[in-house]
Amino acid sequence: MSETLNYWLVIVGILFVLLNIAAFLIWVERRMLALWQDRLGPNRAGPFGLLIILADTLKLFFKEDWIPPFADRHVFVIAPAVIVISVLLSFAIIPFAPAIQIVDLNIGLLFFLGMSSLGVYSIVLGGWASNNKYSLLGALRGASQMISYEVFMGLSLMGVVMLSGSFSLRTIVEAQKDYWFVLLQPVGFVIFFIAGIAETHRLPFDIPEAESELVAGFHSEYSGMKFGMFFIGEYLGITLISSITVALFFGGWLGPAFLPPLAWFAIKTAGFILFFILLRASLPRPRYDQLMEYGWKILLPLTLLNLLVTGGIILFLNQP
Amino acid sequence: MNVFFYIAAAVAIISTLMVITRKHPVHALLYLIVSFMAVAIIFFQLGAPFVAALEIVLYAGAIVVLFIFVVMMLNLGRETSLQEKTWLNLATWLLPGVLGAILLIELIYLISTQPNETLTIAEIEPKAVALSLFGPYVIGVELSAMLLMAGVIGAAHIGRRTIKHYHRFLQEETK
Amino acid sequence: MLSIIRSIWLTFLHLFHKTETIQYPEEKVQLRPRYRGRIVLTRDPDNQERCVGCYLCAAACPVDCIALQATENEEGRRYPEFFRINFSRCIFCGFCEEACPTYAIQLIPDFEMAEYDRQNLVYEKEDLLINSQGKYPGYNYYKVAGLDAGVKGKGEGTNEEPPVDRHSLLP
Numbered sequence: 064m065s066e067t068l069n070y071w072l073v074i075v076g077i078l079f080v081l082l083n084i085a086a087f088l089i090w091v092e093r094r095m096l097a098l099w100q101d102r103l104g105p106n107r108a109g110p111f112g113l114l115i116i117l118a119d120t121l122k123l124f125f126k127e128d129w130i131p132p133f134a135d136r137h138v139f140v141i142a143p144a145v146i147v148i149s150v151l152l153s154f155a156i157i158p159f160a161p162a163i164q165i166v167d168l169n170i171g172l173l174f175f176l177g178m179s180s181l182g183v184y185s186i187v188l189g190g191w192a193s194n195n196k197y198s199l200l201g202a203l204r205g206a207s208q209m210i211s212y213e214v215f216m217g218l219s220l221m222g223v224v225m226l227s228g229s230f231s232l233r234t235i236v237e238a239q240k241d242y243w244f245v246l247l248q249p250v251g252f253v254i255f256f257i258a259g260i261a262e263t264h265r266l267p268f269d270i271p272e273a274e275s276e277l278v279a280g281f282h283s284e285y286s287g288m289k290f291g292m293f294f295i296g297e298y299l300g301i302t303l304i305s306s307i308t309v310a311l312f313f314g315g316w317l318g319p320a321f322l323p324p325l326a327w328f329a330i331k332t333a334g335f336i337l338f339f340i341l342l343r344a345s346l347p348r349p350r351y352d353q354l355m356e357y358g359w360k361i362l363l364p365l366t367l368l369n370l371l372v373t374g375g376i377i378l379f380l381n382q383p
Numbered sequence: 384m385n386v387f388f389y390i391a392a393a394v395a396i397i398s399t400l401m402v403i404t405r406k407h408p409v410h411a412l413l414y415l416i417v418s419f420m421a422v423a424i425i426f427f428q429l430g431a432p433f434v435a436a437l438e439i440v441l442y443a444g445a446i447v448v449l450f451i452f453v454v455m456m457l458n459l460g461r462e463t464s465l466q467e468k469t470w471l472n473l474a475t476w477l478l479p480g481v482l483g484a485i486l487l488i489e490l491i492y493l494i495s496t497q498p499n500e501t502l503t504i505a506e507i508e509p510k511a512v513a514l515s516l517f518g519p520y521v522i523g524v525e526l527s528a529m530l531l532m533a534g535v536i537g538a539a540h541i542g543r544r545t546i547k548h549y550h551r552f553l554q555e556e557t558k
Numbered sequence: 559m560l561s562i563i564r565s566i567w568l569t570f571l572h573l574f575h576k577t578e579t580i581q582y583p584e585e586k587v588q589l590r591p592r593y594r595g596r597i598v599l600t601r602d603p604d605n606q607e608r609c610v611g612c613y614l615c616a617a618a619c620p621v622d623c624i625a626l627q628a629t630e631n632e633e634g635r636r637y638p639e640f641f642r643i644n645f646s647r648c649i650f651c652g653f654c655e656e657a658c659p660t661y662a663i664q665l666i667p668d669f670e671m672a673e674y675d676r677q678n679l680v681y682e683k684e685d686l687l688i689n690s691q692g693k694y695p696g697y698n699y700y701k702v703a704g705l706d707a708g709v710k711g712k713g714e715g716t717n718e719e720p721p722v723d724r725h726s727l728l729p
Contacts, residue, residue: 099572103579170509173436180444187448191455206452210445230509345569
């Protein structure tokens with residue numbers, strides 16, 4: 064009985080914390096971006112401007128929930144839900160601490176890849192259902208960008224899978240007792256992180272939304288909480304990629320014993336989230352064809368080479 | 384366990400029916416995704432989690448996206464769905480429907496006359512899949528890799544950009 | 559590749575730079591003396607209106623936000639009967655100040671003129687007139703003009719020669 068209760072508590076707790084983090088990131092991103100641009104950012108509402116989160120959320124809730132008459136109603140409503148659902152489902156396999164993990168699938172990594180590939184639909188369908196040429200262009204760009212980068216994302220993880228011999232994230236974390244995999248797989252880490260940025264379509268790879276060319280791209284017709292879902296989905300995506308990176312390459316919850324495992328995980332993840340924001344502050348957006356060329360002509364051969372070298376070394380070391 | 388199987392199977396059948404009967408191609412493709420996911424759940428329950436994951440990553444996540452991609456580019460509107468409607472009249476689907484129904488009845492009969500065996504579910508780990516792929520079936524993997532390579536080279540050749548001449552008088556005689 | 563990492567690092571260093579933000583209502587912006595803000599009508603050293611109602615400012619205004627009506631007092635001194643600036647239209651370009659021949663209309667460093675009611679942005683003459691000589695202290699148009707408007711007699715102004723008795727010019 065207490066086992067089941069504990070399980071449900073973990074699920075509800077993770078959901079609660081994640082949604083709060085997603086909202087909290089609104090404030091973090093605005094404050095950190097401002098600091099990196101020599102500004103102060105929102106600091107009026109409440110202590111350190113923290114109540115801006117409440118203000119933003121209330122604004123999104125009370126805005127008119129407008130569905131344009133030319134849109135495809137059903138698909139238009141489904142699209143924003145897809146991204147939030149797929150990202151939240153991906154969190155099920157992440158080991159936050161030895162005792163805090165919703166499910167330890169033996170195909171954990173593949174589950175994550177599958178969910179992130181389903182996340183593409185929110186962009187594609189949202190852009191298509193808006194029935195607006197800018198949204199459609201954004202959806203086309205988003206679809207091709209995310210499908211291409213998914214390939215490298217999956218392949219760059221295979222080095223880690225080879226080293227630990229499992230798709231299960233818990234086994235992967237436990238395999239990093241001696242070294243973090245970032246030391247053994249630096250190329251894999253860099254490629255995974257780049258692909259992760261492209262997957263969450265964050266700046267500098269925010270080509271599907273590109274305010275300056277596509278007037279917000281796939282979500283230009285969205286308002287109110289439907290837009291809020293895209294917004295939350297983006298922040299959840301950042302958190303997801305950061306925590307997966309931590310679990311795969313930076314030893315997950317492992318760390319010196321003076322802090323509890325969960326704290327180590329949170330600290331590392333927060334570092335990567337801040338790095339995401341730093342990237343937004345510092346890098347310009349590449350052109351669309353540059354992005355694709357960079358992916359297929361540089362990242363793909365590099366990933367395959369990394370895979371080949373890793374496999375070769377493992378074979379060499381495991382020689383009888 | 385069994386209940387989940389029947390739910391997933393029902394979802395798969397209903398969504399596949401919807402794929403056939405939807406007039407709008409994008410709606411049909413959406414149902415196709417649901418169908419793939421239901422099939423993935425069935426695979427998962429039959430002890431093949433690797434296949435289930437691949438079903439979602441490859442079919443639902445990549446191939447159907449490409450379908451939708453193409454449909455979006457074609458800009459199919461109200462006219463296409465009207466056209467689709469005219470194709471779906473009784474005369475068109477009656478004969479294939481009857482023939483399919485005969486096969487279905489036959490299949491149900493054969494299944495029902497089979498001795499009632501309980502299915503033993505042995506979970507197959509991804510490692511076992513990999514070992515069999517690169518063990519007994521390595522020739523198949525190699526052949527399909529060659530086929531894919533040929534496909535990639537062919538696509539690269541078709542998609543190659545020809546040299547652009549900015550004026551027709553500057554065009555060289557290239558044969 | 560290296561330049562990308564360098565730009566990320568340089569942006570990161572901005573975390574330790576001083577922020578440029580001025581916390582406005584508590585901390586005021588330091589405006590320069592030639593800042594083009596609220597438009598005022600100045601007075602001459604005798605505390606009289608400088609404006610002579612020549613309409614040049616209204617003509618120069620690109621958004622037509624200035625309206626005035628000139629009139630004359632019994633001594634022949636011109637002044638605006640009413641002078642109205644619609645600040646909801648004004649673009650603070652400063653053309654009126656350039657056009658003004660008597661330094662009457664001036665833009666001063668003040669921008670805190672927000673209103674809840676749009677109508678309150680229409681300033682009348684009593685709102686515009688200030689008790690100051692503005693940027694040109696000591697300047698009095700009628701002291702240098704060759705015109706007797708009750709300020710000085712003819713020929714008594716600065717750098718002005720007494721009027722020539724034209725009868726004495728007869729051969």
